[in-house]
Amino acid sequence: MCIININAENIDYESALGKLGNSIKLYKIILVGFKNKYANAYDDLVTLGIENNYTEAKILSHSLKGVCGNLGANNLEIISRELEYSYLNEDNKHLQLLDAFKQEVHVVLEDINSILECIDGTNESK
Known part of the structure; x- marks a missing residue:
């Protein structure tokens, strides 16, 4: 199966698939x-x-946290959880987290593109 051989460093796709x-x-x-x-x-x-x-930032962070868990994007899930907590407490820690969040979203999107290319290249996605 192609997806087993893909190099996705920022997504634990095997766990997510499980x-x-x-x-x-x-x-x-x-x-x-x-x-x-x-x-x-x-x-x-x-x-x-x-x-x-x-309030909306907390909701968005919470939604991201859940989707990242299902996706297998563990680092992004952790950062999203920390963002959610910061927005909930309005403690401004989110200002320090946003750069890490931006970088992690970028690498996760790169992995998503690689995984999708692999899936689309197989007949197993049908």
Whole structure:
């Protein structure tokens, strides 16, 4: 199976697939959904922070945390959890976390693209 041989350093796809009953089709839905919905999450969080809209920033961080868990993006899940906590407490720690968040989203999106290319190159996603 192609997906086993892929080099995805920032996504634990084997664990994620295990949680999904090894359904590549379902995993692909999650990957594409993340890419479509959260590719601009950093910009969204920055904007919400400028607007002091911590409630929406907390909701976005919480949603990201859950999707990252299903995706296997463990580092991004941890950062999202820390962001959620910061927005909940309005402690401004999020200002220190946003750079790490931006970098991690970037590498996760690169891994998603690689995994999707691999999945699309097999017949197992059908």
